[in-house]
Amino acid sequence: MSEETTTPSAADFSKQSRQIWLGGLGLMIGSALSCSIFNLLSSTTSHIVLGLLIAATQVAFQLFVFMHLKNERGIVYKFLVFTVFFTFALFFLTHLAQSSPLHFDAFSSK
Amino acid sequence: MSAAITHEELHGEAHDHAHEAHPKQSFIYKYIFSTDHKVIGIQYGLTSLVFLLAGFFLMMVMRWSIAYPDKPMPLIGAFLGDRWAPGGVVSPELYNMFGAMHGTIMVFLGVVPLAFGAFGNYLVPLQIGAIDMAFPKLNAWSYWLNLIGGVLMMMSFFMPSGAAQSGWTNYSPLASTTQMDVKDVFFSGQTQWLMAMVFLISSSLLGSVNIITTIINLRCKGMTWMRMPFFVWGMLVTAFLLLLAFPPLEVAAVLQLFDRLFGSSFFLPTGLLDSNRHLDIAGGGSPLLYQHLFWFLAHPEVYVLILPAFCIVSDIIPCNIRRPLWGHKTMVYAALVLGFFSFIVWAHHMYLTGMGAVVSTFFQITTVSISVPSVVLLTCLMISLWGGSIRFNTPMLFACAFLPMFGIGGLTGLPLAFSMTDLFLHDTYYVIGHFHYVVAPGTIFALFAGIYHWYPKITGRFMNETLGRLHFWPSLICMNFLFAPMFIQGLAGFHRRWYNGGMAFEDTTRHLLWLNEVMSIAAWCLALSQIPFILNVFLSIKGGKKVTCDNPWHATTLEWATPTPPGHGNFNFEPVVHRGPYEYSVPGASTDYTPQWLAEGEVPEEKLTHAEH
């Protein structure tokens, strides 16, 4: 919709407006869900996993619908993909540096 | 766009009236608070040259202390101040302070603003045929933020605590715990270093957003991606490095500010002692976190230092051998791959921190891989020289010297890529020698080449060739006497950041201590050999040989299509690009260069034009 230069018709307009409200409501429900599983679930780990899933959905929705990334051309995707990749590299490599998943037991003298 | 220019012409007269009414004010807006990318480029250039000189000066004092530790420094020593140089003797604290600030100033205030800020700003819009940057005001902001950062950095020398003293890397815990017993922690050198960095980071953020947008959206008609000179490609990659690598350093700076100002322990482990006293901190933090965040920036940063050098050289070499650049496309892809890899090699600076074996292996592999695109870039430039009829003017001399010097710097980096050898070489003078070969006779030479090369476009006059040679040959010789011995010392185990150059460990260092003197003398001679350059820059403005046409080097890229010097709005006609950037000695063409802007069948004409505005 960002590309349109002609003014949308009034019907379009109220439809879009309604969609925005509904989308926002969906986001709110997502956050409410996050909060309530915090009361329901006892384990931190399962809560983190679920909470992150909900957050990821919300973020994707915001990005693609509210920020209408879905309507943008490829070049933005190109650098966003790299950005996300580097961010995750920062997450995981820093953590991996702290823990060594490999142990060379073969060399240790019992 | 031609419509845009006529529009401007209409307004030109109105402007002239304004000139008469407020001559003072318009000077300020034209040259000081200008939003013209060329003026901003020159502002960047001049300020960064001043900072380079400042960083150079600090180094000369350091070299005294290394060569003649604990002896009063002649001439300068007496002025440095009782606290820092009692009796004119450079104190260890002063050495630390100058060492830290030399690194910081050279990297963040000297080379990056000159290479990216000045050359990028001045040339990128010209080379893509744009009338200005996409966001001129933002561009001005970027310069002013940079200047504020620089001034803050320099002001910290005059804080009661002195400037930062923990290396350009500013590693915690040292950086979070020194200068903490002062009256006001905010006004201590360490804290101000962080504040200044926040400004410098914001500045380069604005600059890089601007350059990328300009390159993507303001290319003139016909300027397809692969018709962009390598210069523009290199700047594009550089801008992406700045854009994505700096934020984690900003995080590191902010978190360290928290540590210093609000007492948090982001980078401070539990039970940390300072002078046998438990610090009043919660602990639980990690010094390694700082190193990760720092090097996530600082490795891409070294490519920010080197890519613009490649950009400059890749323009100067084809022009002076009258042959196309060999492998333009290859170089472009190499630069892109280089940019990508530079984000995932950072922990090769941290092999000694006891990382896990898996991660260490990962970083060794990526580090070795990244040398491939670097070698590709260098090889393409070398092959370009093959069989050319080389025109050895001063810019070309510097550009040619860049190649082997960068080569030495690059190849000596390979042993540092392997944790096995790095264990021994880490933090020795070997490392100092390695990266100085890259940045000093490497990047700095390329920057000199660029200044000599584009000076005629900027001022309408050539720089003096004799002075140029007087600058080049002594510089080349001194640089090598200065940095080559560092490899020898480093292999012998000389540690970096020793204020006395190893005197305190005489048992093991005795046989190589004399090299310190050699290097220091070379450093001071290097300083002397910059005098012809400084004279040249200033004297040639008025006294240099005048150019007789807009394109004095007979080059092919768009910046030479502008009037001399280019005015506001850059081009006197609407540039349209018809071919690739390096069409030299095209078979069948009437001249040995076919500029990008000439339509098919047109012959380049030699004329000198002036800006319409």
Place this chain on the structure above:
Amino acid sequence: MDIPYTVKARPDTGFWNAKIAIWLFLASEVMLFGGLFSAYIFLRLASDTPWPTHVLNVQAGFVNTLILILSSITVLQAWLSLKMRNFRRYQIFMAATLLLSVAFMTIKIREYGDKFHHYGVRLQDGSVLEGHLAEGGYKIKFLDVKTVTLASRPNEKGLLNFNMPFITPGSDGNFLGYLVDSKPEFKDATGKVVVLDKATVSSVVSEAFSKKQPEIKYTATAPLKFAITPSALISYDGTKATFRDGTVLEGKLEDDTLRLEVDKVDLRQAIPAGEKSLSHAYELVEKADAWRVLGGDWKTAFLKQKAEKSKSGGSLGDTDFVREAFTMPISLHSEAGAPVHEAKEAGKAEMKDHAEVAPATHEEHHHPEVAILKKDVAFYSNFTPKYHNYYAIYFAMTSLHGLHIVGGALVLAYFLFFNGGLYKTDPEHLTNRVEVGGLFWHFVDIVWMIVFPVLYLF
């Protein structure tokens, strides 16, 4: 001369300039917050103390989430109105967005305020008491102060012997602010009587600085009393207090007892690392320093409550269980609470050798007040970044996020209040601006959608 593609998209790339710029800027912002989150992950996984969880006010955070989502909607509506060329509607929605941002920041600041008033004290064995400082806060009290020595620190000179004006070393006279009902009347070295204030201090100090005289001694005409905020001091002992600026008071330490209204006890750090047996851990915490301070009745209450808990199973490897099993809220009104008086007596027991006893009027308080001797305190702080890296990263993330909110709101406000003219000349341009501002605003909202669960819920 106009820069092309400021309003209309360039046909081959499909973007107008600012659209590219904002996405680039957001990419860099992703790296910024990415760096912060990676710091969070790193710190949390590497933490050697229990990571505080569920300690923030979830309701406040949730309300703020709703506010931000709502503002995301309104900013989109504002943009849509501009697309429709309905300026009035745009103004309303934009104003609503700004109001929502103010609401967000207000709640945020209230949350911050709470953190500043809440304290945690770690005792020598690692047990932690949390609560609010008793009436009057924590002050180091000195009496009988006869000598005050101002420092000029002539050695703290910048390079080239030059110091920045206004940033001088040496005493600044702030110590006078801690004086308790008496007049700062002194005799100087020559016997002249002066009344010190900030101006005299700074002129005296700067004179001494230029004469390279490191200190200036004053003798009080009558003994003085000081009550000093600990952060102003760099060190103190029984007879001497040294301020950050170098000023030294000599007198007698009267009191440096920390008085806390305890609302929670946390014994997790009193269990040695590597302890495996739950019952052994309970034996250990029976001897915790916390009970010495808090009184035996609370110990009994704790053990009774937790004995139940430990029967239900659970191990020391399970952080959720440990948090439940070794922390206890302390409130005089809860059933688990021990009788008021005895708790207070226990506190008093520790204070016997002190002249002053906490006033006994605690009817309106919900939590027992205890007195903790300085020698028992290993570390204390309010819940600011100093207290724990969790709070540190909480403040770092939310304050940077808050700065983004403020910055974004300022830009949107600029569009609303100063770009009405642009609407008349070039409505599409304003629409684009609002779109870009909106994209930033959505991004800030996205950040919050991750910050909220990560800091408040996990």
